[in-house]
Amino acid sequence: MSLDTHRRNVSDKKRTAILKAALDNFLRNGFSRAGMAEIAREADVSTATLYKHFDSKETLFAAVVKRASQSVGDYSGILEPGDTVRDILRKLSKAYLTVQFDHKANALMRIVIAEVPGAPKLATEMYEVLANRRNDTLMAVMDAMIERGMLKPHDAAFSTRLGAGMLKELFVWPALFDADYKLPPDTDKKIEVLADVFLELYGA
Amino acid sequence: MSLDTHRRNVSDKKRTAILKAALDNFLRNGFSRAGMAEIAREADVSTATLYKHFDSKETLFAAVVKRASQSVGDYSGILEPGDTVRDILRKLSKAYLTVQFDHKANALMRIVIAEVPGAPKLATEMYEVLANRRNDTLMAVMDAMIERGMLKPHDAAFSTRLGAGMLKELFVWPALFDADYKLPPDTDKKIEVLADVFLELYGA
Amino acid sequence: MSLDTHRRNVSDKKRTAILKAALDNFLRNGFSRAGMAEIAREADVSTATLYKHFDSKETLFAAVVKRASQSVGDYSGILEPGDTVRDILRKLSKAYLTVQFDHKANALMRIVIAEVPGAPKLATEMYEVLANRRNDTLMAVMDAMIERGMLKPHDAAFSTRLGAGMLKELFVWPALFDADYKLPPDTDKKIEVLADVFLELYGA
Amino acid sequence: MSLDTHRRNVSDKKRTAILKAALDNFLRNGFSRAGMAEIAREADVSTATLYKHFDSKETLFAAVVKRASQSVGDYSGILEPGDTVRDILRKLSKAYLTVQFDHKANALMRIVIAEVPGAPKLATEMYEVLANRRNDTLMAVMDAMIERGMLKPHDAAFSTRLGAGMLKELFVWPALFDADYKLPPDTDKKIEVLADVFLELYGA
DNA sequence: CATGAATGAGTATTCATTCAT
């Protein structure tokens, strides 16, 4: 029993090390340029061990994507008493961008998009998580605000996409084409402008 | 002289054939899966000739992208007498989507995005053309509409991005993750809703 | 002591299980395609245990071959009172083919032959058992028949090889090149013809 | 035209060199131990060139086998005026053994047999050529001898197999299990004995 | 004594690019 536990612990550590090294490598090189041998070396594991854990390069990549997608986060704790509507919109925007940039969702999305012809299912799943699921959690916040009379009654599904669309247009889209993209210094100001527009349309 | 002309014509024809075959192949396979030999064969040219025209696979890809980007189109002819504001917004939206889908800009963007780590400059240039330049031409139309009193005075640069952002959110973004994406049947209705929002914000 | 006995029994069971699984696997896949891990799994043993019993893949194979060779059988009980010469020849032939096909000697021979360049000694030994020793036992029967006046005096060593050669030509040789070979429906008739020839040459 | 001719010549030379090197290597190592890289090196060719000529290791092996099978030879020129029956039987036997040993048919057969589970079709074809076709040509000689009254009328198909079976039993079978097998010093004497038996059965 | 995770050497195959004719 203790032996099994030990083995599992060691194995889990290696698995994690592999996933970490793989993420790094995929981010640096993209899918096709990434090399299994190099990933193994960087994870301090033999290639055979790597293949014990993940059947193929594609399986490994899928696992990396899945793992990263889990940090898509929920926005449920964002509504705090005393917050103005603008406060909340601001917090939502920042939370959105944090996930996108700090969790490297951006870079991973690039790679997934690259693999659309080769691994369509993976891309569909990632879109489901990174777009649809995310929108759902955002929409829940919108609905809550409507219910509390902070926003006027409207189709929250649409307003959510409008907000997400604008954030992407301003910050995600350019990042997709630039590996070194950093959020611009006037990010906060831009977010305020977005809030203006949003409130003009949907303010109570 | 006539011989030279002839030679140049033949050469140009081959160059065009190569570019066409390469576009096809890149779209089908993505960058790394595409093969120079196959492209040469499909262009009815020897590999050596292919390399006479394009130094490397990357050079060829850059040329393909550049060529495709030229069809980004301008929207200058869109303003017609008798058009309502809504008519024009509708036409702009459709023109935008036509470029995006009929000219396979979508698929090409996927490939360029894939190559961001390997060919950053190319991606930046494409973004410049496909996003900035396009926005500029759209913005010119907006400005014209403001001038004519069809829209209330406002920051056209921002409203343009808002419009483009929404179009991307609804139609481009999902297409990025799905090689077989087709414009949905209710595309027209969605465009009308976008126009509603736009007019609510910027209508004269 | 009893503990030791128990241990030995368990160990022997595992050994037998391994040999059985290995035979199966070798027959299915041939030597080089067979996998030690798979054999271990099929024998319900860990790879380490497998290696405790057999030093290497080749050792294991040798053991498998040796074990299978023991069923080469002897033909001593074949002479029964009241049998005609033809009866005995018929029984000898059938016994020969039974060993060859039912005991999978055919398939094993294929594998051993395959390994001649890699394991020459093994092949030589198998030939010794499967050909020479077998011929010896057959020859003993021939000699007995000569002694009893059932066959005319002659060189039994040669006549044995003649008989064995014909059986191989007709039934073994084609089976060597066809994994799915089955004894043909007219096997019995062919055996009678062989007996005819044999009696014409060596009948009393 | 001359260019094409030249290219074809060079290409043919390389192809031949590859086949030669491959034959050598397969004979030395068997199929699975043979290495494409080593074959390429021994043929003084790059691996890529090797693969230009032969799609895969199996294709290459099939080509090697096919090439070797062509030297199975025909026995039509064997009947010469003035020859006794015994002369002819002797010549047939020797021709048979020459093909078997000098043309390395023996060694190749070993490898083909080894690959029966992996490449059944190849083995079947080789059996067709090396056994059936060969027997047919031998049988034609038998029939001719019967027609000329040199042998008494009989089923030549059967007598051919009897002869071939005996030759295999004495000389081919042991060679199958011994890579270094050489024809024994008393080969000639054994052939005479076979002729004795044959004549006893089928002599005019 | 048994386990199964870990190893690292080995291999077929591909592909962008060059070169002799």
Next chain:
DNA sequence: AATGAATGAATACTCATTCAT
């Protein structure tokens, strides 16, 4: 100028064997 044969470096994946627990 055009060809297509030739290159060699690169890479995902396998497998017999060992070792820490």
